[in-house]
Amino acid sequence: MTLKIYNTLTRSKEAFQPQKPGKVKMYCCGVTVYDYCHLGHARSYIGWDVVRRYFQWLGYQVEYVQNFTDIDDKILNRANLEGTSMEEVSQRYIDAYFEDMRRLNVIDASAYPRVTENITSIHHLIQELENKGYAYAANGDVYYNVRNFSEYGKLSGRVAEDMQAGASGRVDVEDPSGQKKQNSADFALWKAAKPGEPAWDSPWGAGRPGWHIECSAMVKSILGDTIDIHGGGGDLVFPHHENEIAQSEVVSGEPLARYWIHNGMVTVNGEKMSKSLGNFTTIRELLDQGIDPMVVRLFILQGHYRRPLDFTSEAIASAENAWKTVKEGLLFSGVGNGELGVENEKNPYIESFQAAMDDDFNTPGALAVVFELAKELRRQSNLLTHEGKTDIPPEQIQQQWQTLVKLAQVLGLEAQPEAPSVAESKLTDAEIETLIQERQAARKAKNFAESDRIRNELQELGITLIDQSDGTTRWHS
16 A cells, blocks of 8 residues: 655645655644644644654654744734733743643654744855845845745745735735835845844844744754655645745755645634634633543544534534544453554454555544444443353454554544542442342343443443353453
């Protein structure tokens, strides 16, 4: 099987070929740290987390870098409103980012470079652009000359007349007249200092970086001229990623990334998520309502990463039901689970899972395989409960459980047994045996409701019953 990835640059699915065998270099644009992360961030970083996990499952060594933009107008505005500093605001929301993502079981990146830690590398890159004739200084600012890069627009597919507005991204707000620019589509690489704002010395005077140059510099300094995968939200294709390409490729003479991947946006009840509409939901608000982080994760993975995802109460309720099924399968204890082994024979579940993921990380298809396994384990659990035996050999059940756990881990879905309430007293061995005898008597009398009640009561106390084929029952805690 061959992994195929939809490449935004070529607008087609391409077979994945890394630069170096067995290694993947991956960069994804991180957050601007001025507020708590929202559902759109959850969608992006859970998606890239699964991409990374899948590469690792395939045996690749993955170097995954994700930046923090810790200098920006929005950060400065928040600091001014609070009477604090840019550094205080940035650190607070960087800490919050890690709290939120770790709750969602997102693995930490290999590195989290910050813009303010890379000012020198930004200076060097701008100087190289200036030396090559792609950048020009204008009264303390430095701009990129878009007309000098003949391939500008190749990622977004925009033609020249479409680029007159928006190319500068966040710079338009700061230079509305465009009087310093040679062309209206040119964008800022360095911005002259403003009174009362943080600034760094540079060859062009005190100031701070433009938005787009930040990622180009961090990719180059940490991962090199060309990486395997560059990811981000679909809203970053233009201008941010288009500008990254323009900056990086004229300096290196090499492609910035071999594959560009972009995730779809999140809507709420069919509308764009925004604070003005009152439908803006942060990750921590959602989780603090009591929604299991795995439910959020499963909800996101039920949609293909490139398609829009609509957040509704019905969708979350559906994801909760789905997670209940998967969780029951992951916590199945009808056989001794033991350590996860490696299957020597062909496993149809693994083959189906890999076929789905190899098709541009098709997580809905991969989840279908996980559900199939979980439902089968639930069926076997019901047979154990009501009939005292399963209809397939314990060894086969063991393999199915191990397969489920492995595949769920690729998707970042993990379950922990619920701890018994502290208020509940521990049972002695004799008390447990008495309850087991009462349950066996109920089963003989075909009082399955009472039998289930006793089993569930013991399960809540952390005690698992295993019915044997000879009619006896053993237990473990």
